Amino acid sequence: MGGRGGWWRGKSTPAKVETYTRWSFHTFPFIEVATFALPAFGYVPAPVNWILFLLVSTHAAVAAVTASLTLDWTRGRRPLPVRLLWALGTATVVIAVVSLVVALHGPRGADNGAAAGTVFVGVLSFGIGTLALAVRGTRRMVYGVLGAAMGAGAVAVPAGVSAPGAAVAAGAVVLAAGFFTFTSAFSVWLLNAVYELDEARETRARLAVAEERLRFGRDLHDVMGRNLAVVALKSELAVQLARRGRPEAVEQMVEVQRIARETQREVREVVRGYREADLRTELAGAQGVLTAAGIDCEVSGPVTGLPAEIQSALGWVVREATTNVLRHGDAARCAVSLRVAEGRVTLTVENDGAPGIGSGSGTDTAEPGRGSGLAGLRERLREVDGVLRAGPAGSDLFRLTAEVPLPPDSVPEQAPAPEPGGSPRPVPHPVSEVTS
Numbered sequence: 001m002g003g004r005g006g007w008w009r010g011k012s013t014p015a016k017v018e019t020y021t022r023w024s025f026h027t028f029p030f031i032e033v034a035t036f037a038l039p040a041f042g043y044v045p046a047p048v049n050w051i052l053f054l055l056v057s058t059h060a061a062v063a064a065v066t067a068s069l070t071l072d073w074t075r076g077r078r079p080l081p082v083r084l085l086w087a088l089g090t091a092t093v094v095i096a097v098v099s100l101v102v103a104l105h106g107p108r109g110a111d112n113g114a115a116a117g118t119v120f121v122g123v124l125s126f127g128i129g130t131l132a133l134a135v136r137g138t139r140r141m142v143y144g145v146l147g148a149a150m151g152a153g154a155v156a157v158p159a160g161v162s163a164p165g166a167a168v169a170a171g172a173v174v175l176a177a178g179f180f181t182f183t184s185a186f187s188v189w190l191l192n193a194v195y196e197l198d199e200a201r202e203t204r205a206r207l208a209v210a211e212e213r214l215r216f217g218r219d220l221h222d223v224m225g226r227n228l229a230v231v232a233l234k235s236e237l238a239v240q241l242a243r244r245g246r247p248e249a250v251e252q253m254v255e256v257q258r259i260a261r262e263t264q265r266e267v268r269e270v271v272r273g274y275r276e277a278d279l280r281t282e283l284a285g286a287q288g289v290l291t292a293a294g295i296d297c298e299v300s301g302p303v304t305g306l307p308a309e310i311q312s313a314l315g316w317v318v319r320e321a322t323t324n325v326l327r328h329g330d331a332a333r334c335a336v337s338l339r340v341a342e343g344r345v346t347l348t349v350e351n352d353g354a355p356g357i358g359s360g361s362g363t364d365t366a367e368p369g370r371g372s373g374l375a376g377l378r379e380r381l382r383e384v385d386g387v388l389r390a391g392p393a394g395s396d397l398f399r400l401t402a403e404v405p406l407p408p409d410s411v412p413e414q415a416p417a418p419e420p421g422g423s424p425r426p427v428p429h430p431v432s433e434v435t436s
Helices: 002-009 013-037 048-074 082-105 112-134 138-159 163-243 248-272 279-292 308-328 354-361 373-382 431-435
Strands: 296-300 333-341 344-351 387-392 398-405
Touching: 013 048, 013 112, 013 163, 048 082, 048 112, 048 163, 082 112, 082 138, 112 138, 112 163, 138 163, 163 248, 163 279, 163 308, 163 373, 279 296, 279 308, 279 333, 308 333, 308 344, 308 373, 308 398, 373 387, 373 398
Parallel strands: 296 333
Antiparallel strands: 333 344, 344 398, 387 398
16 A cells, blocks of 8 residues: 555656546446446347457457547647547447347347447447547537447447437537547646646746846846956955065065955855845945055945945946946046936946946947946846946947836935026045944
8 A cells, every 4th residue: 555655756747647538438438338338138148148248348348448549649748649549539439339130130139229328329429429528619629429329320220229218329429429528628628737737847847947047147237247357356466466576475475365254254145145235335345446456436425325225226336337347447536326216216336447348248248248237237237127328428438227116115215406507516525434
């Protein structure tokens, strides 16, 4: 019992449904024989009863094999067994007619007519129901049932059945064959639906895995990009200082070591999926990194009061923009400004390294030698209904602007009122104020 239970529990849900469906069709031959062949022994004398039993048993066996192979076809595992279907159809008609003639014109028994009618209707019903497994479309199934009923009535009269009896036989075929046809059609529909649902679930799981891989790759790009750029910059500076015999080379390598450890920690946080960029920290870090690289950096604008998800999204923008300035441009000046006005937060990063940056990060296509950070930023901003614009803003200026709408219930620190004849001008903050 434990082995059988383990065998059943080891199957997937679609496999369990398919097993149940197959075994249901495998029980139909026993039902057919028990319902239509065995009762003949009580009403029809020998050898007619044995003839009816053998005919019905043969038909049940052919129907069982046909059902099994046709179910394989419905799942796309083998071609449609056309010859076997024709054989079943022929056997259904021949066995039904022969059983009717033998029962009516053979040795008389207690109730030959009832036995003949029962066998006749049963063989036709099970045969049509099995053939319905290979039929696509409800209309064709209905035509098959009606055709079998009309054929039953047309054959019964010449065989010796009265007109009312033939009508009753035709009606019985409609009911019985219609029931078995519906059972076959519903079983196939249910089996296909379960497999489709299982495939949809697998597709959803694959999409979730792909989305997580994209998130992981995007986060690694954002985390590693700037830090590796700083490591390369400080390592180059340490090499130059070491060649000149300057003791500051040790301090630079200590800083490289600190950044490497910090990068390890951030990568672990990315793997766990818990990392969120802090806008205040990113602004301070951007100013410190760019200043260390010899780029004059000015950070201005209010930071406090913004929702956490907006700060996180804008923090990633600051990080990616800083990475692009270091890696793709040849800037001498960079200005980072934050402005809150009319229910929107606008982050602007400008630098005078337009030729280099425009060729390296102003596109979303991941071509060889080009970054794909802007595409990741647009995905992050889209989560908070924000937009990103990036491109040259003059002959030697590159501007990256991120705009994010504020939730109605958030009340951040307001920007200064605009001066007459001009737009609001951000108020510079010293580094100590941003990093406090």
